Amino acid sequence: HIFYQLCSQVGKDAYFSNILALRPAEDFNYLYQGANVSVSYKAANSFENTVDAFMAIGIPQDEQEEIFKVIAAVMHMGNIKISSDKDGNSLIDPNSSDAINCTRLLGCDHHDLISALMKRQIQAGVLGSGDNYLVAQTCQQAMDARDALARALYEHMFSALVQRINVSFGKVKSEMNGSSEKNFKIISILDIFGFEHFKTNYFEQMCINYANEKLQGHFNEYNFSLEVIEYQREQIDWSYSDFKFETNTKCIELIEGKRNGLFALLDEQCIMPNGSDSTFCTKIQQEFSSHPHFNVVRMSSSQFQIKHYAADVIYDANGFCFKNKDPVQPALVSLMCNQTSPYVKDLFKRFVHNDLSSITGSPTRGRSTIIFESVTMQFKRQLGDLMARINAAQPHFVRCINPNSQKMPKLIEPEMILDQLRCSGLMEAVRVSRAGFPVRILHEDFIYRYSLLVQPINIAEDRLNVIEMIRQLKISVEDFRVGVTKVFLRRAVHERMEEDRSRLLVREASTIQRVCRGHLARNLFRKIKKMRNDAARALQGKSRMAINRIKYAMLLRKRYEALRIAAENAKLAESQEREREERELIKEQEKKVAIAAPVPPPVTIQEVARPEVVVAPKTIPFQQTPEANYVSDLLWSIRTSSNSFEIETRMKEINAKIDKSSGWYKDVLKACESLLEEKQKFLTEVKNLHATVDHNAKNKVDVLTKEIVGKN
Numbered sequence: 001h002i003f004y005q006l007c008s009q010v011g012k013d014a015y016f017s018n019i020l021a022l023r024p025a026e027d028f029n030y031l032y033q034g035a036n037v038s039v040s041y042k043a044a045n046s047f048e049n050t051v052d053a054f055m056a057i058g059i060p061q062d063e064q065e066e067i068f069k070v071i072a073a074v075m076h077m078g079n080i081k082i083s084s085d086k087d088g089n090s091l092i093d094p095n096s097s098d099a100i101n102c103t104r105l106l107g108c109d110h111h112d113l114i115s116a117l118m119k120r121q122i123q124a125g126v127l128g129s130g131d132n133y134l135v136a137q138t139c140q141q142a143m144d145a146r147d148a149l150a151r152a153l154y155e156h157m158f159s160a161l162v163q164r165i166n167v168s169f170g171k172v173k174s175e176m177n178g179s180s181e182k183n184f185k186i187i188s189i190l191d192i193f194g195f196e197h198f199k200t201n202y203f204e205q206m207c208i209n210y211a212n213e214k215l216q217g218h219f220n221e222y223n224f225s226l227e228v229i230e231y232q233r234e235q236i237d238w239s240y241s242d243f244k245f246e247t248n249t250k251c252i253e254l255i256e257g258k259r260n261g262l263f264a265l266l267d268e269q270c271i272m273p274n275g276s277d278s279t280f281c282t283k284i285q286q287e288f289s290s291h292p293h294f295n296v297v298r299m300s301s302s303q304f305q306i307k308h309y310a311a312d313v314i315y316d317a318n319g320f321c322f323k324n325k326d327p328v329q330p331a332l333v334s335l336m337c338n339q340t341s342p343y344v345k346d347l348f349k350r351f352v353h354n355d356l357s358s359i360t361g362s363p364t365r366g367r368s369t370i371i372f373e374s375v376t377m378q379f380k381r382q383l384g385d386l387m388a389r390i391n392a393a394q395p396h397f398v399r400c401i402n403p404n405s406q407k408m409p410k411l412i413e414p415e416m417i418l419d420q421l422r423c424s425g426l427m428e429a430v431r432v433s434r435a436g437f438p439v440r441i442l443h444e445d446f447i448y449r450y451s452l453l454v455q456p457i458n459i460a461e462d463r464l465n466v467i468e469m470i471r472q473l474k475i476s477v478e479d480f481r482v483g484v485t486k487v488f489l490r491r492a493v494h495e496r497m498e499e500d501r502s503r504l505l506v507r508e509a510s511t512i513q514r515v516c517r518g519h520l521a522r523n524l525f526r527k528i529k530k531m532r533n534d535a536a537r538a539l540q541g542k543s544r545m546a547i548n549r550i551k552y553a554m555l556l557r558k559r560y561e562a563l564r565i566a567a568e569n570a571k572l573a574e575s576q577e578r579e580r581e582e583r584e585l586i587k588e589q590e591k592k593v594a595i596a597a598p599v600p601p602p603v604t605i606q607e608v609a610r611p612e613v614v615v616a617p618k619t620i621p622f623q624q625t626p627e628a629n630y631v632s633d634l635l636w637s638i639r640t641s642s643n644s645f646e647i648e649t650r651m652k653e654i655n656a657k658i659d660k661s662s663g664w665y666k667d668v669l670k671a672c673e674s675l676l677e678e679k680q681k682f683l684t685e686v687k688n689l690h691a692t693v694d695h696n697a698k699n700k701v702d703v704l705t706k707e708i709v710g711k712n
Contacts, residue, residue, distance in 0.1 A: 003031055005047035015065075017683055020103040030150070058168040066343040069105040070157045076102040077150045082117070090118045090142035116331040117142050149332050156347040188389065195310045195423030198584055203323040206262075206315055207379050209308055212423075215607075216309050217248050218390060219397060227436055234483025238436070248309045251293045252359055255306075255633045256380055260287055261538035263376040263470055269422045271327050277302060281317040310423040324374045382660030399424045419531040437488035446487045450497060452504055473497065651676070 007025040009016040025031045033524040044195070054064050055595055061226045078100035085091045087238040092099065092114045103110035119134045121143070134228070137145065148533055196205045196211045231238045253592050255262050269275030281302050288294035295305040302317045336348040401420050405409040443462035447469065456465045470480060489497075651673075 001046065002050065003075060005050060006071060007066060010049060021069060022072055028075045028079060030075055054560040057165055060163065067161065070153055070344065071284065073102045073105040074150045074154050077146060080146060082146065084139040088138055089136040090139045092118060108335055112335055112339065112391065116329065117145050120329055145329055147330065148328050152328050188393065195308065195421065196582055197313050197423065199309050201313055201315045203320050209313060211383055213248055213252050213255065213308060214387060218387065220247060221394060234486055236481045236483050236488060251308060254288065254291055254293050263380060265378060266320055266324050267374045270321050273515055277317045277320050280320060287584055308465050362578055372606055399426060424650050434491050438491055439494040440486045440487040442486055450501065454502055474648055
């Protein structure tokens with residue numbers, strides 16, 4: 001990330017643009033590599049945090065600038081373009097701005113750097129006293145030399161920075177405690193790659209899995225040692241057969257064997273002039289054909305399989321020799337050690353010259369002067385130092401498990417988790433623990449927990465109680481050990497005891513539940529019964545009340561109907577009585593008028609022919625029947641009515657009666673018709689009389705008319 005952090009400061013600080021000659025990250029080959037450059041963090045803030053961290057641990061600004069110069073020089077070195085001339089030799093433009101900037105930052109001459117990249121020095125004879133020859137390099141060789149120098153620069157700078165940080169921490173610690181560095185107690189955190197198993201595995205996966213094999217071996221031995229300490233503390237006799245402990249020592253020896261290990265054979269192929277990946281694969285197939293942790297992959301000449309503790313991994317040998325080589329030519333080493341800035345000189349003097357004696361050994365004739373330490377050699381050396389520090393400390397292990405590959409919350413991929421558990425060595429650790437007596441229970445806890453199965457004897461010493469309980473449980477001697485404070489059990493025995501205890505608890509709990517449920521059910525039944533009785537009484541009371549209300553409403557309705565009928569009858573009777581009284585009153589008035597009617601004075605009027613008025617008889621002799629009474633009343637109404645329409649209506653009623661009754665209705669009809677004709681004639685005479693009489697005699701005519709009407 002530091003490369004991208006430095007590039008993010010371009011345009012913000014003149015130091016990065018002018019002194020370091022930096023440009024955006026897309027302009028550097030080591031950072032770009034033909035892909036779109038995108039940084040998923042805030043580069044500006046990250047660089048500020050980096051600078052603050054440098055200041056916090058005591059690295060001054062001038063030393064920070066030297067570190068930034070080395071990083072910028074590595075980026076410029078990757079942009080040095082190397083081409084080929086007509087003879088196939090490498091060719092570099094001496095006026096290349098990247099080469100000039102790279103050498104300026106390193107403190108050397110750019111012509112010397114270009115010459116060291118284009119030509120390689122070969123020494124004939126004894127190392128240090130033979131003749132030296134310069135051989136032109138091809139374009140690919142020059143590019144490999146350039147990349148090797150860039151990797152060496154960054155590697156030495158990174159190692160020096162780690163040491164510098166440790167020194168800074170040590171000084172702070174000594175100043176705080178006033179003690180020497182030897183008395184420090186430190187906590188080291190080792191963050192390593194997990195076991196890697198892809199579809200195609202290469203040299204990188206080989207190194208990572210080798211480191212995991214070493215750490216897993218230490219983890220197994222550490223857990224086994226803890227088991228042994230636990231057994232010794234409890235004074236329990238044990239043997240390796242109790243644990244069935246299996247180590248991964250054979251797999252580790254297969255990889256790191258000094259003479260015929262995979263790494264040794266790979267270094268041998270890298271040193272040989274004609275060494276290649278195919279010859280390396282053929283060599284190991286011949287060497288390890290009968291090894292229990294090595295398998296030959298059929299139908300492939302460049303693949304082999306190693307049985308690791310976590311899984312069987314198939315490796316592809318293509319690129320093993322190239323990735324294992326990291327040659328730095330002596331001319332480039334000399335250039336970095338003698339003609340560069342003091343900071344770069346110190347890097348190479350500390351990390352290169354100290355390794356030459358261990359690598360070269362005694363002088364040999366005809367040897368190339370390339371400073372060579374393979375990647376596997378470096379890896380084994382560094383891993384050995386790491387294991388020495390781990391063995392000298394008290395380790396604690398933290399396993400990190402990713403729940404899913406999408407990095408999403410609330411998402412679990414079981415297959416991925418199981419693979420991580422297997423690759424992290426937890427499955428092996430569980431197997432080692434289960435191989436012995438993995439269940440350890442304190443004596444008092446054992447008595448308390450399993451006294452349900454067997455009754456302990458009343459002995460003051462818990463250990464004797466435990467032994468007696470185990471005897472009653474009929475546990476085999478091979479499946480348990482009784483220590484000073486704990487009982488050691490096999491997993492199978494413990495599971496069987498837990499199952500028996502659970503079964504007993506379930507049975508007793510079922511009995512308790514049965515009694516409690518019965519009691520609760522009976523109480524519930526009593527409540528329901530009481531509620532049912534109360535509800536029945538309430539329903540019956542409501543029903544009776546509703547029935548009584550209905551009966552009372554029916555009685556009220558009947559009484560109302562009776563009262564209504566009585567009122568109507570009384571009204572009808574009253575109307576009939578009133579009509580009867582009116583008829584009697586009219587009859588009495590007629591009688592009085594007929595008896596004492598005064599003689600009207602003579603009236604002089606124009607003589608008009610006056611028709612004879614026929615007076616119908618007042619009564620008609622009919623039989624006393626309901627029909628006769630009806631007709632009598634009808635005739636009386638016709639006689640007293642002055643409305644012709646009403647008379648016609650009455651006659652229609654009589655006609656209707658004639659159709660249904662006997663012949664005496666016809667006599668009534670004739671009488672009605674004579675009366676009608678008489679009344680019509682009388683009315684006509686009255687009209688004529690009114691038309692002819694004088695106005696002054698009108699009142700007298702009216703009086704006469706009333707008298708005539710009264711008589712009729």
